[in-house]
Amino acid sequence: MRKRPSLSFHQLLLCICLLCTLTGAMALLSHCTSADRRFEQFTSQVFREEMTASTLNMHYTIADSAAFGITDYEPVLSLYTSGQSDASGERCSALLRQLSCIAYDKLSPENAFTYTLLQRSLENDLALAQFPYYNEPLSPSSGMQSQLPILLAEYTFRSRRDVTDYLALLDQVDDYFASLLLYEQEKAAAGFLMPDVSLEKVRKQCDTIVTIQELAQGTHFLQTTFEDRLVELQAQGILSAEVVSSFLKENDRLLTTVVQPAYATLSEGLYSLETSGSAGQTSSISQASPGGIIDTSGALPKGLALLPDGKAYYHHLLFAETGSSRSEKELVQMLLAQFQEEQAAIRSLTQQSPSLLSMLSEGITEGFPIPEPEEMLSDLQSRMINDFPVSNPTPSFTVKDVVPSLEPYSAPAFYLTTPLGDSDNNVIYINRRNSPMGLELYTTLAHEGFPGHLYQTVYSNRAFLDKDMDPVRKLIWYGGYLEGWALYVEFISYDYAADLLEQCGQSDAAQAALLEKHTRSLQLCMYTLLDLLIHGEGAGYDQTATFLGKFGIDSPEACKAIYTYIAEEPCNYPKYYVGYLEILKLRETARSHWGDRYSDLRFHTFYLENGCCDFSLLEELL
Structure with a gap:
């Protein structure tokens, strides 16, 4: 057995002091870096979860998902489910609890800034989650019934995977609109449904945005823009002519059998709500409008x-x-x-x-x-x-x-x-x-x-x-x-x-x-x-008309249009x-x-x- 060298008392004391100093420094360094590491792991997980929950959102946020560690995902549209607001509130609370466990004062300046930014946003989201039926995803001016086709038409194709993701999203439009209709039905039951005048606008959009006639002629923009994007991939050598032809047929099939029927079903569902007397957010025009005209034509949003x-x-x-x-x-x-x-x-x-x-x-x-x-x-x-x-x-x-x-x-x-x-x-x-x-x-x-x-x-x-x-x-x-x-x-x-x-x-x-x-x-x-x-x-409308009248806007039609738009788009x-x-x-x-x-x-x-x-x-x- 090899004999171990012995240390004098002074040498031993010096080693102990040095070891304590190094241990303290390493502990401090470890504590600082561990806070940053924990925070970055937390934010990375939050980001990945948000991206994989909505492929449409991910596609418009990052061009290369793999560069952000997202390689395995299923193409999905984010669907509404009953009780979703409660789940959203619980998620915000859980994220805030996780955030509070990270030592803010140990973070780098950049991470501390992101921490504060994220915390404020989550706290406000948590407050909004307490009002489950105040949002309007089918707003007449900016609802998903008109926004979704634009997002699909401009969905960039950089690879074959993008095309297959896109077609998978098309195949989910019926489920997506069904989930929005469910939300509107729940709003109606709770007394928060948009008024008839707004419902009618949305229905008319659903009846005209995707029509059987345009699809039959092959002239709908979701057909022409899809083909244009495929031609570009073919020119780059990413897709063959046979694959392009196959994708075109699949796109036509989905537009005809899924997307157009989804719009028709949504329109019918909204019509049922409209005729059932469920509309709740209403404000009647009953007093004299500017110009001496009395308008009792119906309900307006409030x-x-x-x-x-x-x-x-x-x-x-x-x-x-x-x-x-x-x-x-x-x-x-x-x-x-x-x-x-x-x-x-x-x-x-x-x-x-x-x-x-x-x-x-x-x-x-x-x-x-x-x-x-x-x-x-x-x-x-x-x-x-x-x-x-x-x-x-x-x-x-x-x-x-x-x-x-x-x-x-x-x-x-x-x-x-x-x-x-x-x-x-x-x-x-x-x-x-x-x-x-x-x-x-x-x-x-x-x-x-x-x-x-x-x-x-x-x-x-x-x-x-x-x-x-x-x-x-x-x-x-x-x-x-x-x-x-x-x-x-x-x-x-x-x-x-x-x-x-x-x-x-x-x-x-x-x-x-x-x-x-x-x-x-x-x-x-x-x-x-x-x-x-x-x-x-x-x-209400009368106060709005009076306000506008002070600035020379005294046409009842103009006042009604201004009031309605602002009431519908808070x-x-x-x-x-x-x-x-x-x-x-x-x-x-x-x-x-x-x-x-x-x-x-x-x-x-x-x-x-x-x-x-x-x-x-x-x-x-x-």
């Missing part, structure tokens, strides 16, 4: 404030949609102050040149220097270069027309966001039914394209990947951050348009463009105030305009903190690179 605990629900919905932590009272004060600013700007412009009002009513269309959408987008890119960070390489894009069958249900223009890892397949849709032209088209393209949604999405996604941000942050969504930005740059584009018109010798038209900017801002401010009054205070206008005002406030804060170091370029870079956040957290970052 605001959330008139529902049980509706004000509490609206408060949480406002935060979820806008990302603003301000109270309704604070928002009203902020809106009224902006309203006065816009009025003063309009008054100043019209006093200088009264003829601008007639130019405004005629619109700046035929005389606008740039007629085509692609040229407008190019001009916008050149004008934004000094005030916005460069996104390399320059994002490519395609401008398409909305197909005729979807024109009645689509916005004047829209952009479908591209997923992480794919910045090349950008499409902007223009709805020719609304015929945006001239200045209106120019500013709309700024909103949807550059420096709006397209630019914001591509730049932010590239920054997200460059910084190796936690993927769970892609689950955080605040409409105010995204739509607020698009409206913010849309108003900037009016200044760009004024410069363009001035350069072309159209000085009066340039001033009219500025007047149009302030008029549009005033209008959106007014509609946002109405949203707060209708859903936060319980204002928080839609605040999502845009409150988001816009929060960006203005954030910009003021940046100017105050940064002083001489402030520039629009620096502020815009800060905003884009930090990704989707609530505004109070963005302000803390400043």
